[in-house]
Amino acid sequence: MASSVQSKRVRKTPEERRTEIVSAAAAIALTEGLECITVRRVADELAVRPGLIGHYFPVTEDLVAEAFGVAATAELDELIPAGRPTDGPVERLARFFSLTVGESYDGVSRLWLNARHLSRYRPTLADRVARQEALWRNRLSGLIREGTEAGVFHTDDPMETAVQILVVLDGLGAHANTDRGDRSPTVANMAVTTAERELDLQKGSLLTLMSAPGTHRAH
Amino acid sequence: MASSVQSKRVRKTPEERRTEIVSAAAAIALTEGLECITVRRVADELAVRPGLIGHYFPVTEDLVAEAFGVAATAELDELIPAGRPTDGPVERLARFFSLTVGESYDGVSRLWLNARHLSRYRPTLADRVARQEALWRNRLSGLIREGTEAGVFHTDDPMETAVQILVVLDGLGAHANTDRGDRSPTVANMAVTTAERELDLQKGSLLTLMSAPGTHRAH
DNA sequence: CACGCTATTGGATGTGCGACCAATAATCAA
DNA sequence: TTGATTATTGGTCGCACATCCAATAGCGTG
Numbered sequence: 001m002a003s004s005v006q007s008k009r010v011r012k013t014p015e016e017r018r019t020e021i022v023s024a025a026a027a028i029a030l031t032e033g034l035e036c037i038t039v040r041r042v043a044d045e046l047a048v049r050p051g052l053i054g055h056y057f058p059v060t061e062d063l064v065a066e067a068f069g070v071a072a073t074a075e076l077d078e079l080i081p082a083g084r085p086t087d088g089p090v091e092r093l094a095r096f097f098s099l100t101v102g103e104s105y106d107g108v109s110r111l112w113l114n115a116r117h118l119s120r121y122r123p124t125l126a127d128r129v130a131r132q133e134a135l136w137r138n139r140l141s142g143l144i145r146e147g148t149e150a151g152v153f154h155t156d157d158p159m160e161t162a163v164q165i166l167v168v169l170d171g172l173g174a175h176a177n178t179d180r181g182d183r184s185p186t187v188a189n190m191a192v193t194t195a196e197r198e199l200d201l202q203k204g205s206l207l208t209l210m211s212a213p214g215t216h217r218a219h
Numbered sequence: 220m221a222s223s224v225q226s227k228r229v230r231k232t233p234e235e236r237r238t239e240i241v242s243a244a245a246a247i248a249l250t251e252g253l254e255c256i257t258v259r260r261v262a263d264e265l266a267v268r269p270g271l272i273g274h275y276f277p278v279t280e281d282l283v284a285e286a287f288g289v290a291a292t293a294e295l296d297e298l299i300p301a302g303r304p305t306d307g308p309v310e311r312l313a314r315f316f317s318l319t320v321g322e323s324y325d326g327v328s329r330l331w332l333n334a335r336h337l338s339r340y341r342p343t344l345a346d347r348v349a350r351q352e353a354l355w356r357n358r359l360s361g362l363i364r365e366g367t368e369a370g371v372f373h374t375d376d377p378m379e380t381a382v383q384i385l386v387v388l389d390g391l392g393a394h395a396n397t398d399r400g401d402r403s404p405t406v407a408n409m410a411v412t413t414a415e416r417e418l419d420l421q422k423g424s425l426l427t428l429m430s431a432p433g434t435h436r437a438h
Numbered sequence: 439c440a441c442g443c444t445a446t447t448g449g450a451t452g453t454g455c456g457a458c459c460a461a462t463a464a465t466c467a468a
Numbered sequence: 469t470t471g472a473t474t475a476t477t478g479g480t481c482g483c484a485c486a487t488c489c490a491a492t493a494g495c496g497t498g
Contacts, residue, residue, distance in 0.1 A: 008463095008464095009462090009463070009464075009475085009476055010464090010476090011463080011464045011465065011474090011476070012474080012475080013475095014474095017475080017476095033339060033340070038454080038455070038456085039455080039456065039457090040455080041457095046305055048476075048479070049476065049477050050478095051458090051459090051476075051477065051478075051479085052477075054456080054457070054458080054477055055474095055475075058455060058457080058458095059456090059457090060455090060457090074238040079385055099226065099489075102477075110339065112393075113332065113335055113336045113393075114336055114339075115334040115337075116336075116393055116394070116395075116396055116397065117332045117334055117337075117396065117397040118336075119334055119397055120252060120333075120396040121252070128398065129397055130397055132396055133394075133397070133398070135487090137356075138318065160403055160405055160406065161464080162453095163403075163406050164405070164406060164409060166390075167387065167391055167393075167406065167409060168386065168387060168390055169389035169390070170389070170390040170393040170394075171385075171386035171387055171388070171391075171393070172386055172389030172390075173392065174331075174332075174386075174389040174390070175335070175336055175352075175389075175476055177336065177338040177345065178335065178338055178345055178348055178352070178394055179352070184379055184382075186383070187379065187382050187383060188377055190383060190386060195428040214498070218316055225461095227493095227494090228445085228446055228447070228492090228493065228494070229445095229446090230445055230446070230493080230495070230496085231445080232445095233445080236445080236446095257484080257485065257486085258487090259484080259485080259486095259488065266449070267446075267447090268446070268447050269447095269448095269486095270446075270448075270449090270487095270488090271445075271446055271447075273486080273487065273488080274444095274445075274446075277487080277488095278486090278487090279486065279487090291483045308469090330466090338493080346490090420457065440497105440498085441496105441497085442495105442496095442498095443494105443495090443496085443497095444485105444491090444493100444494090444495095445481075445492100445494075445495095446491105446492080446493080446494085447490105447491080447492065447493090448489100448490095448491080449488105449489090449490090449491100449493090450487105450488085450489085451486105451487085451488080451489105452485100452486095452487090452488105453484105453485080453486090453487105454483105454484095454485085455482105455483080455484085455485095456481105456482095456483090456488085457480100457481085457482090457483105458479105458480080459478100459479090459480085459481105460477105460478095460479095460480105461473100461476105461477080461478085461479100462475100462476080462477065462478095463474100463475090463476080463477090463493105464473100464474090464475075464476090465472105465473085465474090465475095466472090466473085467470100467471090467472085467473095467498080468469100468470085468471080468472095
């Protein structure tokens with residue numbers, strides 16, 4: 001009982017330890033940024049020695065890429081849950097937007113900003129970013145396609161519409177690290193407006209469905 | 220003549236040396252990135268000793284912020300020249316877009332991406348970014364206001380329209396470090412489309428004016 | 439010409455990083 | 469119980485960075 005640091009070493013299965021490491025790294029990626037994922041930082045997050053991280057990830061860049069992938073996938077699953085939907089396309093799209101306009105989405109914006117910039121120097125991460133972009137595109141365009149087939153959305157090219165929405169979302173998210181305070185409602189709702197226009201929905205129809213969750217900004 | 224390194228030390232006026240340093244740093248910012256602005260890197264760019272940089276910029280972060288400001292201002296002056304205009308608002312806006320869709324604009328996109336991310340950790344840079352954003356907003360909204368007063372553009376709020384255009388531009392620029400290859404014309408021209416829509420211009424009217432400069436992508 | 443100012447040099451200090459490796463001990467099979 | 473496997477430790481190495489400082493030498497002033 002003399003020392004708070006653990007004297008006995010705990011030995012886990014490689015799989016368990018590995019996911020533990022990646023999870024810790026993903027958490028750091030979201031809260032502090034991808035460049036804070038360092039061998040030492042992750043190590044004392046898990047109360048192990050730095051060398052152990054290097055044992056599972058001999059090249060740190062691989063851990064960074066993996067952490068981004070896990071974090072981004074988790075966020076996407078929150079925005080547009082995969083699997084059998086319980087709601088209709090309109091409700092699911094409204095959910096998506098209500099989550100993306102909230103301030104809690106700033107963390108996600110920061111992560112993407114972070115990853116996109118860091119991709120300039122880390123090819124492994126660049127690959128992961130490209131894969132995640134495809135994942136997000138596909139998930140959103142899938143939702144849109146569902147809606148068009150159900151007759152509630154109208155667009156010739158669901159993928160193109162999805163990309164347009166994501167571009168606007170990226171543009172809004174670019175300011176996650178700076179001002180973002182003095183934003184007019186028109187600008188703040190640009191993504192929703194884009195969706196309503198490109199999907200041929202009535203103006204404000206999506207917006208009115210978005211009041212359900214706790215974190216929204218009606219302004 | 221035995222040594223290629225300079226044996227004699229050159230002594231310049233503080234103003235001259237200072238601008239020299241900032242210019243070198245700005246060039247590095249555009250080509251390699253803001254985190255490559257290091258005391259040593261700038262020093263051997265100018266063939267001086269690292270200590271000299273520290274003499275003019277005791278805190279390196281200040282040099283980084285200054286370099287970004289200079290680089291961004293220079294780019295803006297290229298996109299929307301200040302001073303007495305020789306062309307009309309429509310031509311100037313067309314020039315703006317023809318320069319922003321070209322691949323040569325990727326460098327600028329990268330710079331903004333870089334600065335916006337780095338602002339997360341460097342408050343001094345964050346201030347500079349905020350000021351530059353205001354500068355860009357004002358310059359573009361000024362141009363739009365000119366056009367509305369001349370009766371060629373139609374919008375109730377030139378500033379809001381300017382911000383909308385810039386948001387789309389930021390969204391498109393987010394991918395400057397990754398793919399950006401498989402982009403449909405619709406997506407590639409989103410910023411122009413936004414302008415035409417928000418300024419109540421005829422569809423394609425701006426686009427057709429954009430063929431002049433060498434670097435454009437009609438797709 | 440001599441002197442003072444200071445731009446510029448050369449070097450030191452301390453930090454954090456990724457990568458590497460031999461020694462140790464936990465776990466499981468024989 | 470014994471032994472092999474390997475997860476985990478503890479430490480080292482070299483590198484790049486920002487910051488600080490005393491010594492040096494250009495250049496203008498007297």
